[in-house]
Amino acid sequence: MSKITSTKIIENTYKQIINWRRYLHQYPELSFKEHKTAQYISDQLNELENIEVSHPTKTSVMGRLQGKKGSGKTIAIRADIDALPIKEATNLPFASKVDGVMHACGHDGHAAILLGTAKVLSELQDTLIGEFIFLFQHAEEVPPGGAKEMVEAGVLDGVDYVLGLHLWSTVPFGEIQITKGSVSAASDIFDITIEGKSGHASQPDSAIDALAIGSQIISNLQHITSRVMSPLDSGVVSVTRFHSGDAYNVIPDRAHIGGSVRALTNDVREQIKESMEQICTHIAIAHNAKATLTYNYGYDPIVNNEDLTERILENTKKAFKDDERIKVIQSPPMLGGEDFSAFSNVVPGCYVGIGAMKNENGTAIPHHHPQFDISEDSLFIALKYYVTTALDLTGNTLL
Numbered sequence: 001m002s003k004i005t006s007t008k009i010i011e012n013t014y015k016q017i018i019n020w021r022r023y024l025h026q027y028p029e030l031s032f033k034e035h036k037t038a039q040y041i042s043d044q045l046n047e048l049e050n051i052e053v054s055h056p057t058k059t060s061v062m063g064r065l066q067g068k069k070g071s072g073k074t075i076a077i078r079a080d081i082d083a084l085p086i087k088e089a090t091n092l093p094f095a096s097k098v099d100g101v102m103h104a105c106g107h108d109g110h111a112a113i114l115l116g117t118a119k120v121l122s123e124l125q126d127t128l129i130g131e132f133i134f135l136f137q138h139a140e141e142v143p144p145g146g147a148k149e150m151v152e153a154g155v156l157d158g159v160d161y162v163l164g165l166h167l168w169s170t171v172p173f174g175e176i177q178i179t180k181g182s183v184s185a186a187s188d189i190f191d192i193t194i195e196g197k198s199g200h201a202s203q204p205d206s207a208i209d210a211l212a213i214g215s216q217i218i219s220n221l222q223h224i225t226s227r228v229m230s231p232l233d234s235g236v237v238s239v240t241r242f243h244s245g246d247a248y249n250v251i252p253d254r255a256h257i258g259g260s261v262r263a264l265t266n267d268v269r270e271q272i273k274e275s276m277e278q279i280c281t282h283i284a285i286a287h288n289a290k291a292t293l294t295y296n297y298g299y300d301p302i303v304n305n306e307d308l309t310e311r312i313l314e315n316t317k318k319a320f321k322d323d324e325r326i327k328v329i330q331s332p333p334m335l336g337g338e339d340f341s342a343f344s345n346v347v348p349g350c351y352v353g354i355g356a357m358k359n360e361n362g363t364a365i366p367h368h369h370p371q372f373d374i375s376e377d378s379l380f381i382a383l384k385y386y387v388t389t390a391l392d393l394t395g396n397t398l399l
């Protein structure tokens with residue numbers, strides 16, 4: 001095992017991380033269109049000289065650093081780099097210069113943290129064992145997502161572990177949230193079409209009322225989470241659209257229902273889908289109608305590897321033990337969707353949350369809001385988390 005003093009190097013990288021984040025914040029780009037962002041990132045990596053830079057897809061970047069002291073584990077670290085179609089309203093001196101596009105989820109921070117991680121590790125190269133892969137991923141915000149494309153391009157070949165994180169503007173600064181098992185939900189959408197037979201409102205016996213059948217289906221869909229699933233499992237079935245009919249005196253022959261499903265495991269997700277199919281089919285049959293369910297899979301749930309997460313939890317507590325601002329906590333999962341799961345489905349992974357609330361007294365502005373902002377000090381916490389975790393997992397010892 002090699003012993004390293006990295007604290008100083010981490011501190012020296014701080015200012016540069018802020019500069020990177022502010023530059024990226026000014027020039028946000030939408031999902032699958034991150035051309036200039038990818039160019040900027042690869043320029044910064046190329047300046048480090050000992051990092052091999054490539055483009056696995058059109059707008060993603062991969063950096064590879066080989067420790068000089070010998071072989072060890074290979075670890076991949078991922079940052080998403082895309083922005084959102086939102087008009088920024090922050091008045092920050094480094095606010096977006098691209099009209100209608102904004103880094104309103106903190107991905108500018110994620111990219112800067114990973115550039116910083118690459119810089120710190122590249123300066124330590126002579127003392128390192130193992131290999132480090134830096135994945136700057138395009139298109140997290142828009143399904144099917146960029147992670148899947150990068151995996152298909154082979155970025156995880158030979159990788160032992162994958163790490164990811166998210167800065168959270170609504171989580172107090174200083175919190176590091178580490179979750180064992182499921183950490184984000186499967187996020188799927190569905191459409192149901194009901195076909196009946198139209199007729200005069202005064203003669204319901206001659207019609208097959210798609211609207212009334214649709215109401216029964218909606219009502220029964222609520223039973224999935226309350227009566228089909230185990231009360232110990234988590235899932236959501238939300239009907240958010242229901243359209244049928246457009247006259248006062250006509251029984252409609254068509255109804256359209258739409259909505260969203262969330263589940264913390266793939267098993268629960270499949271159970272929900274199967275139950276939806278049964279409800280649609282059988283309620284329709286009971287009324288001589290036809291119902292068709294179209295179920296569209298979104299991102300898979302992220303499931304943090306238990307052993308890896310336990311190790312990271314212990315190592316992170318150790319790494320931050322002298323920093324009174326930091327609380328390492330085991331937190332419950334969220335029901336949001338994240339395509340980091342495309343990586344962690346392939347190799348053991350761990351995805352954590354870093355508190356980045358700007359205002360200590362609450363009033364946190366949520367993600368995807370025109371006034372979204374993060375505490376820049378949280379970038380330093382995240383950088384230290386990545387460096388200390390990467391060193392531990394590759395078999396290096398941190399001093």
Ligand code: NI
Binds near residue numbers: 105107
């Ligand atoms: Ni995000």
